[in-house]
Amino acid sequence: EEQLLESGGGLVQPGGSLRLSCAASGFTFVNYGMSWVRQAPGKGLEWVSAISSGGAGIYYADSVKGRFTISRDNSNKTVFLQMNSLRAEDTAVYYCAKVYILGAYFFASWGQGTQVTVSS
Amino acid sequence: QSALTQPPSASGSPGQSVTISCTGTSSDVGAYNYVSWYQQHPGKAPKLIIYEVNKRPSGVPDRFSGSKSGNTASLTVFGLQAEDEADYYCSSHAGSKTWVFGGGTKLTVL
Numbered sequence: 437e438e439q440l441l442e443s444g445g446g447l448v449q450p451g452g453s454l455r456l457s458c459a460a461s462g463f464t465f466v467n468y469g470m471s472w473v474r475q476a477p478g479k480g481l482e483w484v485s486a487i488s489s490g491g492a493g494i495y496y497a498d499s500v501k502g503r504f505t506i507s508r509d510n511s512n513k514t515v516f517l518q519m520n521s522l523r524a525e526d527t528a529v530y531y532c533a534k535v536y537i538l539g540a541y542f543f544a545s546w547g548q549g550t551q552v553t554v555s556s
Numbered sequence: 557q558s559a560l561t562q563p564p565s566a567s568g569s570p571g572q573s574v575t576i577s578c579t580g581t582s583s584d585v586g587a588y589n590y591v592s593w594y595q596q597h598p599g600k601a602p603k604l605i606i607y608e609v610n611k612r613p614s615g616v617p618d619r620f621s622g623s624k625s626g627n628t629a630s631l632t633v634f635g636l637q638a639e640d641e642a643d644y645y646c647s648s649h650a651g652s653k654t655w656v657f658g659g660g661t662k663l664t665v666l
Binding site for chain 1: 559652658
């Protein structure tokens with residue numbers, strides 16, 4: 437069974453940093469792109485970032501470009517999201533998702549999410 | 557990267573059918589056959605129910621059907637069941653390996 441387990445969320449002050457991790461199991465991690473999608477309280481889904489299977493292709497939403505960095509460690513089947521210069525509007529549940537990124541574009545499976553709260 | 561437009565709510569009685577629309581632009585929904593739909597129950601993670609406009613992953617009931625015309629995609633749920641009550645989100649590839657989501661539709665089974 438495919439599983440994605442996020443961690444690293446928490447409370448951080450505006451301007452602070454946080455690093456999210458997502459550990460994958462149950463599928464051949466190195467064959468798939470990975471993505472982060474967030475959901476602000478009571479709001480809809482917002483795509484944040486994606487990374488190709490080998491890590492060479494990296495993509496960001498305009499709202500986080502220059503502040504967030506996505507990376508992956510294929511040997512440990514983990515994807516990361518480094519979040520710097522955090523703002524109140526970054527407060528959300530952050531979901532990790534397995535994403536089809538070549539010839540198909542959809543989020544095939546999702547983790548349970550980790551809460552990030554930016555507040556003083 | 558503007559959000560796709562969905563109605564905030566939809567409803568139907570058990571056994572009825574309901575259709576949820578998702579309107580984008582010629583740069584996203586209209587440009588690609590890469591529209592997907594996700595079901596999200598309260599407090600749970602989203603779940604893929606339709607990809608590439610009208611394909612269903614294994615395990616998703618054939619009561620769920622997707623279509624697209626121009627810049628508008630649609631999700632139809634046939635034979636509504638109580639467990640279909642959830643939030644539904646559409647998504648589209650928007651070029652250059654970016655994605656856009658709709659604002660979500662809360663489906664109520666009366």
